[in-house]
Structure formats: structure tokens, C-alpha cells
Amino acid sequence: MASREILHKMKHDFWTETESAVKRAYIETDDKILEQALILGRGGSTAVTAILIDGQKLVVANVGDSRAVICENGKAKQLSIDHEPSKEKKSIEKRGGFVSNIPGDVPRVDGQLAVARAFGDKSLKMHLSSEPDVFEVEIDQHTEFLILASDGIWKVMSNQEAVDSIRQIKDAQAAAKHLIEDAISKKSKDDISCIVVKFQ
Template sequence: MDLLTFEEYRFDLSILSAFCSSADVYNHTDSEFLKAENNQNREAGSTASTVVLVGDRLVVANVGDSRAIICRGGDAIPVSRDHKPDQKDERRRIEDAGGFVMWAGTWRVGGVLAVSRAFGDRHLKRYVVADPEIHEAAVDKSLEFLILASDGLWDVVTNEEAVNMVKPIEDPEQAAEKLLQEAYQRGSADNITCVVVRFLAAQDSNTRE
């Protein structure tokens, strides 16, 4: 997305600033991550998903397969996109940079990494970028809660299942713990990180009704 020519956001400089800041922060974090890993003989990496509240908008940024889901009007709605090497646009970007994508249990960059964007991963950095994909969502009375989680959850729990588990739990920390326990019980083999955020406007509306 070219933020300087994207007409929909020209009228709101605060949203434009949040978009640009998110991109800058992600690339700065990637640079610092690589510096910290330098000369340590490690090739570590990490995905990320972040949300910034700007007025009545959520600005959502992510790299990799950490995912953001909102519950609006009772429905599970993804507000981020997992970055996988076999996606047409991601594969083209990787190949244009001189890399390749191959099947090794799943589609992988260079036959190694199963995500196409991430922090770190120095050995594949030319192809595995830290440029975030950025989306936005309106904050209104229909927006009930947000789930941010790593693929340790999403590998074994669908978006709809996660939303249905959170719905009856008012306390967001307890809701996040429920999701973590469910992923663990289902045999998730990856790290599991989860945050749940409830929105007061929806709660106040439900109380008045």
C-alpha cells in the first residue's frame, strides 16, 4: 500500500501517522533484533502482530503468522493476513529477490522457513522481510473484543472456535488463559502467546439493553 497516495486515508493524518509509525517500528525492531543476534551463531526469528488504537480506528500490523481477530456482532473477523511463502504475491516477491519456495512438509522459503515475513532470520533476510502488512478496523458498539495470538494457537484452533470460547468469559485474562489451555490440550507443538482485549463501548451497550 502506498500511504502517500491511498485516497481513503488522506483525510485523517492521525491514521496515516499510525500506519507510517508501525512500518518504521517494525523495521527498526528487525534491525535491533539482527544486531542483538550478531556474532552469536544463532539464526533466530520471530513473527509479530500489533494493534494501535487511533481515535475510532484500530491500526493492525503484522509480519508472519501471528494473527489478529476481532469479534464484531458475534462474528469472527480476521484483521490481519498470515504471511506464507506459497501466497502468490509473497512467492513472487521472494523469487524476484532471488530466492525460492519449495515443499518440505509445508511450503518454505529456501526449503527452511514456513513464513515469508519475520523479524530476524538473518540467513534468509533478503527474502524474509520485516515490512508489516497494515489494516484498519472501525471501533464502534458492534466491536466486542480482539484476540492477538501466535500460530501456536491458530495451528489448532480456528478463528470461529477462538471467538466462541472467549464470548462467555468477561475477564480478558481468563479468556486468554482459556485459549492457551485449549491449544495446549489439543497438542499444539509451537509456542503459544495470546492476548484478549475487550471493548467497553460494546459492554456498555449490552448493559443498557
Template sequence: MMVDSGPAAQPGAAANASPEKDRAGNGDYACGGWKSEDGSLTCGYSSFRGQRVSMEDYCDLKSTKIDGHTVHLFGIFDGETYKKTDSDFLAAESNTSRDDGSTASTAVLIGKHLYVANVGDSRAVISKTGKAIPLSNDHKPNRSDERKRIEDAGGVVTWTGTWRVGGILAMSRAFGNRLLKQFVVAEPEIQEQVVDEELEILVLASDGLWDVVANEDAVSLVRVEEEPEAAARKLTETAFSRGSADNITCIVVRFHHDKFDVDQFPSPPPNSYSGLTS
């Protein structure tokens, strides 16, 4: 299932998806829900243009079979995978005066193994028995390791109301941004998490949420909602009410452990997530 949360939002192929748009009918708001065939996952998404003139966030939900095994993918993209996406993006912009970019946070679930890849300042957070645990680390220019990498490559990080690469970009990794490409790489950081009985919920969201909602607040808000769609919608509404000035897009995944097939991918195949960087 794929959901484009921009102005032309359309439901994906999954029969359980139920997208809804704002009453104005202009694509400023979209939400929907989805359930896996075996009932082990329920998922909701919510996307709101907010105070921005245009909608640049995008969310992607997919479920497929690979060698007879089910693989789920959830993604948040802010702008427009990874290395090839970056090169394609740069090639598409090479003959224009534009210098666009994008961030991404994606999660791939293979059996009980969850892999999260992140570029930029979208973020993935899980709830383990109510405790908020980030599965990504925002790529900000003032992060000590990121600043060193940029400066070692000959770049500079300056303060202009916020920390920026070359005084321009407020993140240190992204797709595109060809004028800063020597310093602003698209190499993702990947974390792995085993989905055990304590892992309840996964939240993926663009920086429009995380700018104003702390990890702990996000987990507290979604845990009291039984339906992930309602939880995702609550997150976007909360971020907007707290003054978020950006597009706001969230995906909430709830795990139902009584439905998990314990024999499904007891251990991941070799290089099972290598495609995230290719």
C-alpha cells in the same frame, strides 16, 4: 504496562494487572488481567510454554498519554518495532553463529481507531456481533503474493512437509533470519478498523493457538467468558488440549462501548500509525 511472558515474567506498572504463574513456579505459565482507567477496555493475557523446551513467546500491553490523548498498545511476539527492530536484531546477531528470528502482531488503539500491524504468522482477529473477522493475513511462503515477491527476489519456495523459504523457514516475513533476509522481509502489513458498537472483542495470539484453533472457534470460546483473563486462559488451555506443539500466548481485549469517550480522537492525526514501520 509491559508483561514478559517468558520465564522471568513480571507484572507491569498498572495497578489492575494480576499475573499468575503455574504452581510449579518455573515460569511455564503466566496470566493476568488489566482494566483501562476509564473502564472502556478490559484485557487479559495468558501464556504457556506447552510442549516446547523453552519459552520464546512474549506479550506486551501498554497504555500511555500522547498530547493529552490515551493510546493503548497490545502486542504478541514469537521469538523476541518492525523496521528498526529488524535492523537492531540483525546487528546484534552479526558476530554470532546464531540466526534467530521473530514474528509480531501488534494493535494500537487511538480513540475509536484500531490499527493492526503484522509480520509473520501471529494473528489478530476481532468479533463483530459474534462474527470472526481477521485483521491480519498470515505471512506464509505459499501465499501467492508472498511467493511471487520471494521468487522475484531470486528466492525459492519448496515443500518439505510444509511450505518453506529456501527449504528452511516456514514463514515469509519476520525479524532477523539474516541468512534469508533478502527474501524474508520485516515490512508489516497494516489494517485499520473503526471500533463501532458491533466490535466486541479483539484477540491477538501466536501461531501456537492458530495452528489448532480456527478464528471462529476462538471467537466462540472468548465470547462466553465475561472476564478477558479467563477467556485468554481458555484459549491457551484449548490449544494445548488440541495438541499444539508450540508456545501459546494470547491477549483478549473486550470493548465496553458505554464507557468510550466519543470526543476522544474523532479522527486520527496525520501519520498516526507511521511509527509502526519505523
């Protein structure tokens, strides 16, 4: 199939079979990262993405513990699943891996990774998944904003605390900066990445 035809098919699939198109994009992204493992290194990454279709349908996908939280009428609603090893123990063991549970530490895949799904991590890949969970929600007049953030935010504040922290800030970039500073002030020791999307 010519590259133009492949691109046309991908666009068509996105509009007609959004969930499967997003899942395929995540798998293909993981494949590209693994191909570059010698250059990029052995590590990996979590991810959360959001796509707004026609200003009405929000499609959220994630692997790992990066999280999407939406604010509707001041209430926080989580739109993603944190992929914790303890929750996916059976599927990890089915792939030949194990989940450690050492007192004082979080559960880890093969005693190393604290998430059950991720991009990269070539040395653990046979025991990990890079297939995202995908959720669709309707955006309406009650939808105020969306937070997309890594676990450095969520380790130190609840979904509602994050929403309350920035609800009165009108500018999205200023809101994201405030949320990062709030997490740092709460002594977050994990990586912090954050995007805030405001809806009209």
C-alpha cells in the same frame, strides 16, 4: 536533527501518517534485532500488534503468521494476513530465494522457514521481508474483543472457534488463559502466545 526533533517528527507522523509510521517502526525493530544477532542468535520471530487511537480507530499490523482476530456481534473477523511462503513466492524468488514444497511438509523459504515475513532470521534475511501489512478498522458498539495470538492457537482452531471459546468469559486475562489451555488440549505443537483485549 536533534533527538527531540526526531521524536516530535515520529509522533507527528504517527498521528498524520499512521500506516507509514507503523511500517517504519517494524523495519527499525528488525534492524535492531539484526544488529544484536550475535547476542540473540540466528533465529527470528513473527509479530502482531494493535494500537487503539482515540478509542475508535484500531490499527493492526503483522509480519509472519501471528494473527489478529476481532469479534463483532459474536462473529470472528480476521484483521491480519498470514504471510505464507506459497503466497509470496514471486517476491521471494525476486530476492534470490526459493520456496520448497516437499510432500508432507509446509512450503518453506529456502527449505527452512515456514513464513515469508519475519523479524530477525539473519541467514535468510535477503530473501525475507519485515514489512508488515497494516489494517485499520473502526471500533463501535458491536465490537466485543480482540485476540492477538501466535500460530500455536491458529494451527488447531479456526477464528470462529477461538471467538466462541472465550466469548462468555468477561475477564480478558482469564479469556487468554482459557484460549491457551484450549489450544493445548487440542494438541497444539507450536508456540502459543495470546493476548485478549476486551472492549466496552
